[in-house]
Amino acid sequence: MKGTKKGMREAYGETLAELGEVNENIVVLDADLSGSTKTGIFAKKYPERFFNAGIAEQNMMGMAAGLSRTGKTVFASTFAMFATGRAWEQIRNSIAYPGLNVKICATHSGVTVGEDGASHEMTEDIAIMRAIPKMIVISPSDYLETKSAVRWAADYEGPVYVRMPRGNTEIIFEGEEEAKFEFGKARVLKDGTDITLIATGELVPEALNASKILSEKGISAQVIAIATIKPIDKDAIKNSKDFIVSIEDHSIIGGLGGAISEVIAEDGLNKKLLRVGINDEFGKSGKAGDLLKYYKLDSESIAETVMNAYKK
Amino acid sequence: MKNTKNLNFEELAVKSKSLRYNIVKMIGLAESGHPGGSLSAIDIVSSLYYNIMNYDPKDPKQDSRDRFILSKGHACPALYVTLADLGYFKEEELWSLRQLGALLQGHPTIEIPGIEVNTGSLGQGFSSSVGVAIGCKLNKYENNVFVLLGDGECQEGQVWEAAMAAAHYKLDNLIGFVDRNKLQIDGCTEDVMCLMDLKAKFSAFGFDVFEIDGHNFEEIVKTAELAKTMKNGKPKMIIANTVKGKGVSFMENNVGFHGKAPNKEELEKALAELQ
Numbered sequence: 001m002k003g004t005k006k007g008m009r010e011a012y013g014e015t016l017a018e019l020g021e022v023n024e025n026i027v028v029l030d031a032d033l034s035g036s037t038k039t040g041i042f043a044k045k046y047p048e049r050f051f052n053a054g055i056a057e058q059n060m061m062g063m064a065a066g067l068s069r070t071g072k073t074v075f076a077s078t079f080a081m082f083a084t085g086r087a088w089e090q091i092r093n094s095i096a097y098p099g100l101n102v103k104i105c106a107t108h109s110g111v112t113v114g115e116d117g118a119s120h121e122m123t124e125d126i127a128i129m130r131a132i133p134k135m136i137v138i139s140p141s142d143y144l145e146t147k148s149a150v151r152w153a154a155d156y157e158g159p160v161y162v163r164m165p166r167g168n169t170e171i172i173f174e175g176e177e178e179a180k181f182e183f184g185k186a187r188v189l190k191d192g193t194d195i196t197l198i199a200t201g202e203l204v205p206e207a208l209n210a211s212k213i214l215s216e217k218g219i220s221a222q223v224i225a226i227a228t229i230k231p232i233d234k235d236a237i238k239n240s241k242d243f244i245v246s247i248e249d250h251s252i253i254g255g256l257g258g259a260i261s262e263v264i265a266e267d268g269l270n271k272k273l274l275r276v277g278i279n280d281e282f283g284k285s286g287k288a289g290d291l292l293k294y295y296k297l298d299s300e301s302i303a304e305t306v307m308n309a310y311k312k
Numbered sequence: 313m314k315n316t317k318n319l320n321f322e323e324l325a326v327k328s329k330s331l332r333y334n335i336v337k338m339i340g341l342a343e344s345g346h347p348g349g350s351l352s353a354i355d356i357v358s359s360l361y362y363n364i365m366n367y368d369p370k371d372p373k374q375d376s377r378d379r380f381i382l383s384k385g386h387a388c389p390a391l392y393v394t395l396a397d398l399g400y401f402k403e404e405e406l407w408s409l410r411q412l413g414a415l416l417q418g419h420p421t422i423e424i425p426g427i428e429v430n431t432g433s434l435g436q437g438f439s440s441s442v443g444v445a446i447g448c449k450l451n452k453y454e455n456n457v458f459v460l461l462g463d464g465e466c467q468e469g470q471v472w473e474a475a476m477a478a479a480h481y482k483l484d485n486l487i488g489f490v491d492r493n494k495l496q497i498d499g500c501t502e503d504v505m506c507l508m509d510l511k512a513k514f515s516a517f518g519f520d521v522f523e524i525d526g527h528n529f530e531e532i533v534k535t536a537e538l539a540k541t542m543k544n545g546k547p548k549m550i551i552a553n554t555v556k557g558k559g560v561s562f563m564e565n566n567v568g569f570h571g572k573a574p575n576k577e578e579l580e581k582a583l584a585e586l587q
Contacts, residue, residue: 027450051446051481059473062439063446069422069429070447071375089433090470094440098422098430 005168011146013038037077061090080106080122110249112288121283127254137230141204144179170205186236192222196240199247209299252277334393340579352493352554383437384462400426435468445486464496479518482545493556526552
């Protein structure tokens, strides 16, 4: 399985269906995108526990809040743009403020949404969800880790945001055991001595490839994947090399790079941070792969950016 | 489970007057809060709690309890005084409303015994009530979910999203009230953003709709009882025509008291009227 490509959103839908079988309290909501978010897999199996809110994300979040108050573990899904953008205040006031047991699992994050363009490419969701008290923010690295993270979210009592991209991404773990999600823990995927690449989500494989390119150029890069962006693993950042590169399909403002910079600044760590991400601009239409290159988020561009910035 | 009280209409009027006294007193002491909408809503709230709903203040989380959700969360003094009177928490909590460290926040939160969902941001409580009503049906509770909306609140788009969902999911266990006092902070609802015919609107959205005098206890109680019996797959909405600031002469129909506490002199005058 490792090295093949598979969608994190497939992992989400499949895991929901699996959880639905063992946990009768799980209910799932969607806002007319169940085919895309893959909640449709659950809906097909448990139609009586699936509620389509229609194209009404704000009401979906309120319904999710209400359902959780009757003892349900609620999963609410739509695209990241509409979940966290359109319904941000509903998430904040109806779900997070009372600390309700609602999992907002959003797909189609970042510019790799592709052809639909900037209106659908959410590159600020980590920043705005991270700012909400009590909210956990998770951005898994691959199909296998997504499954594990969704299982963890179902067991956790409280609000959780899970971010998933649209496309199929490379599976980086050997199997489910290795991919097991550990809440709040960063993972060192590859050792290195010069610099640390810290990536999240679909860009973890790009970071791994970038480290290979860098090693050919004589730069030894450690690679860390951060799936729990909030709360962030401070120790992993403290133990990183003195030159850190944050890599995310998200704005460099307030996301993974923002979270890392807070730790570096506040703990007075003598480390340099290079933020690779969307540089305070909107996305564009295009093929996902072309967009990664355009925004310099593919492995070759990442390696080139690092080489230009890092002097041994 | 039975409601702990069952007051007749005259007793309800007496009860509501004493609750009005506490509403004005608590807002006056807090020097902050929303008297207008609390006073227009209290007769509906008291009718529900003293005559309609099933609950147990000693066991406020019992599964099959009727639920009350105050979507117009700023009118929470009306709910707080009622919950205190019923013994959900001590009456002395009322006198520290909105103060740092107090139990009673400026808008309802679930940390307060008897509060079902956090409200305050308009439109959201109605959506939550739809979720609660779906959950109660899923759990096969034979209860009802009551939700109180403001008329100004109906300007929120989310209200109509929730209304669509309530009808779509055939929530005949959901009984809503609109506190139609016709005033909002900036003035008359019809001048600020006209609501037009709310009855026709909710009817078009698939509700059984009733229109009543929201200060007539017999109408409130009988309509709510009727709504409870109509298990026809349709949610209910009771448009209750009310008077903002009802019960305090100088607050009645006075938009200035939407979100302003009475000063010391006004407080004394108001409390004297409510003795």
